[in-house]
Amino acid sequence: MLRVTDVCKVFESARGTYFALDGVSLTIRDGEFVCLLGPSGCGKSTLLNILAGFESVSGGTATFNNTAITRADRERVMLFQDAGSALLPWLSTEENVRFGLRVRKVPKVDWPATIDKYLRMVSLDSHRAKFPAELSGGMRQRLQIARALAVEPKVLLMDEPFAALDALTRRHMHTVLLDIWRRTGKTIVFVTHDIAEAISLADRIAVMSTGPRSTITRLIDIGLQRPRDMTNPKVAQLFNEIESLLTPDVLRSSERLEVH
Amino acid sequence: MVNVPDSRAPFSAAPLRGKHTWTMSPVSRSVLLAGASILIAFVAWQFLSTVLFNPFLIPPPLEVFRTAIPMVASGEILADVSISMVRVLVGFVTGSLAGIIIGVLLGRIRLLHDVLDPIIELLRYLSPTAMIPIAVIWFGIGELSKYFLIFWGTFFIVLINTTAGVWRAPIARQRAAECLGANRFQIFMLIVVPSSVPYIVTGMRVAMASSFMSIIPAEILAADSGIGYLLQKSSMLLQTNRIFVALLTICVLGFIVDRIFRIFVDKVLARYMSFVSQT
Ligand SMILES: Nc1ncnc2c1ncn2[C@@H]1O[C@H](COP(=O)(O)OP(=O)(O)OP(=O)(O)O)[C@@H](O)[C@H]1O
Ligand SMILES: [Mg+2]
Numbered sequence: 036m037l038r039v040t041d042v043c044k045v046f047e048s049a050r051g052t053y054f055a056l057d058g059v060s061l062t063i064r065d066g067e068f069v070c071l072l073g074p075s076g077c078g079k080s081t082l083l084n085i086l087a088g089f090e091s092v093s094g095g096t097a098t099f100n101n102t103a104i105t106r107a108d109r110e111r112v113m114l115f116q117d118a119g120s121a122l123l124p125w126l127s128t129e130e131n132v133r134f135g136l137r138v139r140k141v142p143k144v145d146w147p148a149t150i151d152k153y154l155r156m157v158s159l160d161s162h163r164a165k166f167p168a169e170l171s172g173g174m175r176q177r178l179q180i181a182r183a184l185a186v187e188p189k190v191l192l193m194d195e196p197f198a199a200l201d202a203l204t205r206r207h208m209h210t211v212l213l214d215i216w217r218r219t220g221k222t223i224v225f226v227t228h229d230i231a232e233a234i235s236l237a238d239r240i241a242v243m244s245t246g247p248r249s250t251i252t253r254l255i256d257i258g259l260q261r262p263r264d265m266t267n268p269k270v271a272q273l274f275n276e277i278e279s280l281l282t283p284d285v286l287r288s289s290e291r292l293e294v295h
Numbered sequence: 296m297v298n299v300p301d302s303r304a305p306f307s308a309a310p311l312r313g314k315h316t317w318t319m320s321p322v323s324r325s326v327l328l329a330g331a332s333i334l335i336a337f338v339a340w341q342f343l344s345t346v347l348f349n350p351f352l353i354p355p356p357l358e359v360f361r362t363a364i365p366m367v368a369s370g371e372i373l374a375d376v377s378i379s380m381v382r383v384l385v386g387f388v389t390g391s392l393a394g395i396i397i398g399v400l401l402g403r404i405r406l407l408h409d410v411l412d413p414i415i416e417l418l419r420y421l422s423p424t425a426m427i428p429i430a431v432i433w434f435g436i437g438e439l440s441k442y443f444l445i446f447w448g449t450f451f452i453v454l455i456n457t458t459a460g461v462w463r464a465p466i467a468r469q470r471a472a473e474c475l476g477a478n479r480f481q482i483f484m485l486i487v488v489p490s491s492v493p494y495i496v497t498g499m500r501v502a503m504a505s506s507f508m509s510i511i512p513a514e515i516l517a518a519d520s521g522i523g524y525l526l527q528k529s530s531m532l533l534q535t536n537r538i539f540v541a542l543l544t545i546c547v548l549g550f551i552v553d554r555i556f557r558i559f560v561d562k563v564l565a566r567y568m569s570f571v572s573q574t
Contacts, residue, residue, distance in 0.1 A: 089470055109476040120465035125489055125566040134485070139476035168569045179471075186475050 036100055037063040037086060037111075037190060037222065043094035044081055055081050057248035059095070061241055065189070068216060068223045070233035073243030074281055079226040082243075083192050086224060087113045099190070109139060111190040112183040116198055118175035122167045128178055129154065129163035135186045153181040156215060173204040177211065184215065190222040197232070209235055213261065230277050234270055235263050242280050253280055354536045359543065362536040372525075372544060379514065379521040380548070382438065383506045386445020390506075391499050393446070394453025398495075399488060401454070402461025419451040423509035427516050436517045441510065448509045449502040453495065460494025461487055492567035496560055503556060507549045522548075 044056040055078040063069050071079045084090040085097050088107040097104045099111065107113075115121040122131050132150045141149065154160040157177035167175055176196055183191060197205045213236065216223055227233050233240045234257060242253045255277065259269060319327075337356050344353040354362075366372045401408040423444040430447075434440035464487040472486045514523020522541055529537035560568065 087470075087474060089473075107470065107473045109474065112474045113470060115467040115471060117465075117467060121467045121471040123468065123486070123489070124569050134472075135475040138472065138478075138481050138485070166566065166569065182475070188474075 036065055037061075037098075037224070038101075039082070039085065039092075039095065039097045041095035042082070042085065042092050042097060044078065044085065044090070045093040054247045055249065056246075058250050059243075061251055061254070063222060063224060065222055066220045068225065068236060068238045070237035070240045071224065071226045071243065072228065072230065072233045072240050072277065072281075073249065074245050075228060077243045077246045077249040079228075079243060080194055083113070083194050083224060083226055086190075087111055087192050089113070109186060110188050111192055112186065112188040114176075114179050114183055114191060114193045114196050116195040118172070118179045118196075119167060121179055122175060122182075124167050126166070127163065128159055128165050128167075128170070131167070131178060132182045132185050135182050139186045141186075149185050153185045156184065156218075157181045157211060171204075172200050173208060176200070176208060180212070180215065184219065184221075188221070190224065193223065193225045195226050195228070198227070198229070205232070212236070230274055230281075231265065233277070234273055235265060240277065242277060351535060354539055359536055359539045363540045363543070366537070366540055372540070375520065375522050375525050375541075376544060376548065379510055379523065382441040382513075382521065383445055383510050385438075386442045386447075386510075387449050387499075387503060387506050389442070390446040390449025391453045391502065394450045394498070394502075395457050395495055398454040398457025399461055399491070402458040402491070403483060403487070408458070415451065415454065419455070421447075423448040423505075424512045427513055430513075431517045436519065440517060441513055441521075444509055444513045445506045448505045449499075452502040452505060453498040456494045456498025456501070457491060460491025460498075463494065464490035489567050492564060496564060496568065500553070500556060503552065504549070507545065507552070511545065 039059055039061050042056055042059040043054070046053040046055055059078075059082060061069075071082060073079050081090060085092055086099075086104065088104045088111070091105070099108070123134060126134060129150055132153060133146060136146050136149060150163075151160065154163055157180055159174060159177055159181060162170065162174065167178070170178060179196070180191075197208050200208060209232070212223075215221075225233075225236060237257055239257065240255045241251045242255065243249050244252045255273065257273065259267065263270070340353070340356050344350055344355040350358065363372070401411060426444055426447055427440075430440040430443050434443055468490060469482050469486050472482050477485065510521070511523040511526065514521040515527040518524045522545060526538055526541045529535075529541065
């Protein structure tokens with residue numbers, strides 16, 4: 036169980052202090068798929084970094100299974116938007132997965148089977164000799180996923196992993212991810228600013244407000260069967276609801292004026 | 296195994312043209328162009344030598360080759376070349392090693408950087424040439440002073456580039472490794488150092504060129520052997536032919552050494568040199 040309680044995050048720099056997060060509370064159950072949704076710069080990555088242990092909280096607490104998160108831990112693996120810089124460009128597909136097994140001190144005898152298993156899971160087993168520079172954007176993300184899964188973490192923290200992909204590839208990646216999630220039962224925290232993506236993936240969506248002092252303004256339980264039918268009227272209703280939450284107040288009032 | 300994308304690929308993958316069209320592989324094309332460039336240089340040289348100036352100030356190409364043949368045949372050139380090359384090599388290798396090691400440490404240990412950086416920033420303005428007089432007093436005119444001067448020139452260039460490379464190791468790559476389970480030492484050795492290889496190589500290439508430039512003044516002012524000494528001696532005796540042989544030798548030597556360096560990088564370090572663009 037991942038839990039943040041009343042978390043604040045203040046960035047201090049030479050140019051002054053910035054209150055990024057204020058009073059963020061969220062509990063994520065094991066095996067749950069939660070999307071963090073919010074406008075650019077609201078602090079989604081910051082919250083994810085706190086969950087990963089890359090950033091410390093300025094106030095409040097962040098815990099994983101009731102122990103405070105103080106540093107990065109192999110139970111929670113982060114997946115980055117820019118797979119190109121997260122992967123090791125000097126290692127092949129297969130060697131990138133092996134790197135994780137090596138630093139995690141998985142016994143050597145288990146390496147080949149583990150590598151096979153996870154490369155097959157993301158359909159990269161026929162590209163194992165290629166280098167990251169020779170993979171497409173979607174393939175790089177799948178490799179990043181395989182590398183993360185291979186070290187068998189409990190939690191996947193994903194920071195806009197599919198934002199740079201084209202719509203078709205992104206939809207395919209959603210299928211791949213949901214399939215893996217169903218099979219492995221990982222807890223997934225998925226950051227996005229794409230409302231449709233959040234609705235099609237998540238069990239729950241945490242909608243965040245615009246910074247500074249951003250917080251979670253609404254927790255939405257999707258409660259729809261998977262695979263999700265995006266033409267379902269409930270989806271449109273959710274979409275509008277979230278969109279109105281994300282629209283800045285100024286814009287909303289001017290829209291209201293136009294209606295009258 | 297070299298699996299890095301070949302920058303020449305788009306050329307070789309170009310569609311074949313019709314059989315009546317004049318075609319040529321990109322390699323022979325570049326060889327031809329290089330040949331043409333050299334030919335033009337020789338013609339210009341001949342022109343400058345015989346028409347614009349006079350053959351004593353600028354000896355014509357054929358005259359220079361006539362002078363070169365006995366110098367090559369007797370082994371005189373080879374002896375000077377190998378002496379200079381050993382000096383460059385020793386200074387360059389030790390300078391690069393020291394530059395890489397200290398550069399990596401400075402890039403990683405903030406305190407060390409803050410303490411040493413001001414000193415480095417000041418000292419690096421002392422070119423190897425500026426250090427010749429003191430080097431002679433410290434180390435004499437023997438080999439040690441040449442090693443020192445080349446070391447001096449190489450060290451700062453490699454150091455600064457290495458530190459820059461270490462700083463630019465992508466934070467996402469380090470964090471990814473960290474949550475996979477890598478400890479600090481592993482992140483350093485397996486992520487940060489390999490990520491900075493392109494910067495280190497760039498630094499070393501620049502330093503190599505600078506070594507070639509600084510060995511000459513060092514030998515002119517304080518040596519009794521080497522290419523620089525050959526230049527100096529020939530100048531005293533007003534032997535412009537021999538000066539030109541020495542100058543040509545430096546050009547060819549620098550070119551060859553840079554090629555060897557590049558081939559080494561392509562063969563051994565290729566996988567560390569590739570950048571992955573964002574999608
Ligand atoms: N190291 C830092 N120093 C100072 N301010 C920071 C730092 N990191 C983030 N911030 C600020 O905190 C706020 C939240 O940043 P964050 O990267 O978490 O946003 P985000 O929600 O992930 O945005 P995006 O959707 O664009 O990725 C921003 O206003 C940003 O300027
Ligand atoms: Mg972000």
